[in-house]
Structures are given as structure tokens and as C-alpha cells.
Amino acid sequence: METVTRIGQWVLDALIVVLNGVLVMGYGVWDRLPHLMAVAGAGVVLLFDRQVACQNLSRPAHQGRGWMEAGGVRSRVPQVLTALTGVMWLAAAWVYPRPVPAIGAAMWWGWVLVLLVLRGERDAILWRGKGFLLTYALALLGFRVYLSMAARFEPTVWAGVLGSSGEAQRVIAGNLAIFSTVGTWLTWFVLPVAHFSYLVQRLLVNPLSLAAPFATAEEWIAALRGRRGS
Structure with missing residues (x-):
């Protein structure tokens, strides 16, 4: 009976240790959730960079056999710039308390959502978004x-x-108080609002087509050619 009691106590202690470890990990993840979300957003932007670079630097293959994808250094430059922006942002977010990391995560994912919607403007939005986030981090x-x-x-x-x-x-x-107030307004409101204002402006600058609201210019041209051919 004593052996069973010891085994039960050992199992209970082990469960408590495991639960405490899970709670500690959960609290740690929750505390760094904005940082993880920003990293995930940067990963999605890297995929967009690769896609846009291949579209811009590719050329038609011979005899209409699709497209030949580009490679080399030129196609990696946008991804390197995105990685640099992500590293600078993480460095900035790591030394600031909330709400700065949460604001940055919202800026990353707002950018990603606009990239998903405005497929025809991804090249320009990628460049401007990196500029906003890199400026914010600096x-x-x-x-x-x-x-x-x-x-x-x-x-x-x-x-x-x-x-x-x-x-x-x-x-x-007095100077420290003035600069602290101005810096807080810039980092909490002015720069994030400028970023989101640009994204909203790109969404509203042109009316979306009711037939195919998310179609790119290439898809519209292909559709028109298909209609003429038929």
C-alpha cells in the first residue's frame, strides 16, 4: 500500500511539474505573441517577394511553353530587404514594452492583408510597406x-x-520631457497611422470590379483575349 501511495504521489508531482512547465511556456508565448506574429508576417511577405520577383524577372519560354523563372542575385534583393526590415523591427520591438510590439504586428498583418487583396499592385505596395516598417523600426x-x-x-x-x-x-x-512626449506620439500614433493610411488609400483609390474584384491586369488581359478568340 505504501508503494502504491508513493507511485501515486510521484505521478501527481510529475503532472504538477509538467503543468507548471506548460503554463510557463504559455505565458512566455503570450508575452512574445506580437513578436511571433511579426515574424510570421515577415515570412508571408518573403513569399510575396519571391512571387513578384519571379514575375518581374521571368520571360516567356520558346514556342509558348509557359514561362522561364528568373534566378540569381537580382531575384533575392527584395527578400534580403524584407529580412533586414524584419530583423530591425524585432530589434526595436524587443527593447520596447507594449503596446509598441502589438502596433508593429498589426502593421505587418495589415500590410499582408492588402497584399492579398490588391494582387495587381503588389510590387509597389511591397516597396512602400518595407519603407514604412523600416522607418518605424529605425x-x-x-x-x-x-x-x-x-x-x-x-x-x-x-x-x-x-x-x-x-x-x-x-x-x-524640460527638454527630456518634450522629446519624450514627441517621441511617444510619433512611435505610438503618427508613424503607425501613416502606414495604415497608405494601406487604406491603396484599397480605396480604385473601385473594385464586381465581376472579378481581385483579378490582376494580366488576368484581365487574358480574359479579354479569350473572349475575342471565342
Whole structure:
């Protein structure tokens, strides 16, 4: 009986350890969920990069046998730029608390959704989206560097320039408050709103066709040629 009790206690302890491990992993994933979503969004954008690069750099094969896909360095440049944007964004999101990582994840997936809808404009939207996200990441990193440097300002060093240590401390604190407010507005509102405004503008700039709202220009041309041939 004592052996059975020990086995039961061991099983119970093992289950508790496993459940605690699952909870710790779950909390960790939840805490880094925006980062994981951004990585997933970057992976989807890489697929779009590959598709657009093949379309732009491919050429018709001989005797109408389809298309010959392009390769080499030129077709990898968009993917390298996307990877660079993703790395810069992860570096920025890692040093900021919420809501900045969540804002960035929303920017990535809003971009992906527009790419899915506007198939005919993927080339331009890919380029502009990378520009917005890369600018946002650099702005976040620059703001973080400024805050780190501002925290090390010594009023005694600036006392000779500003008159006294008290005056220097007041000026430094005032400037830090102003730049912190402006930086927060830029990183929380202005830059994300600019990104989403561009995406909405691309969605609304041209009315969608009721017959085939998501068709590309190539598909429309092929359909028109098919009608003429019939």
C-alpha cells in the first residue's frame, strides 16, 4: 500500500511539474505573441517577394511553353530587404514594452492583408510597406538611444554653459520631457497611422470590379483575349 501511495504521489508531482512547465511556456508565448506574429508576417511577405520577383524577372519560354523563372542575385534583393526590415523591427520591438510590439504586428498583418487583396499592385505596395516598417523600426531604435543618452546627462557638466547646476538640471529635464512626449506620439500614433493610411488609400483609390474584384491586369488581359478568340 505504501508503494502504491508513493507511485501515486510521484505521478501527481510529475503532472504538477509538467503543468507548471506548460503554463510557463504559455505565458512566455503570450508575452512574445506580437513578436511571433511579426515574424510570421515577415515570412508571408518573403513569399510575396519571391512571387513578384519571379514575375518581374521571368520571360516567356520558346514556342509558348509557359514561362522561364528568373534566378540569381537580382531575384533575392527584395527578400534580403524584407529580412533586414524584419530583423530591425524585432530589434526595436524587443527593447520596447507594449503596446509598441502589438502596433508593429498589426502593421505587418495589415500590410499582408492588402497584399492579398490588391494582387495587381503588389510590387509597389511591397516597396512602400518595407519603407514604412523600416522607418518605424529605425525611429524606435533612435528614440531608445536618445532616451539612454539623455539619462546620462550630467547637470554639473552643463553648469558652465547654462549658468548653474540647478538651471542645467531644469533645462535638461524640460527638454527630456518634450522629446519624450514627441517621441511617444510619433512611435505610438503618427508613424503607425501613416502606414495604415497608405494601406487604406491603396484599397480605396480604385473601385473594385464586381465581376472579378481581385483579378490582376494580366488576368484581365487574358480574359479579354479569350473572349475575342471565342
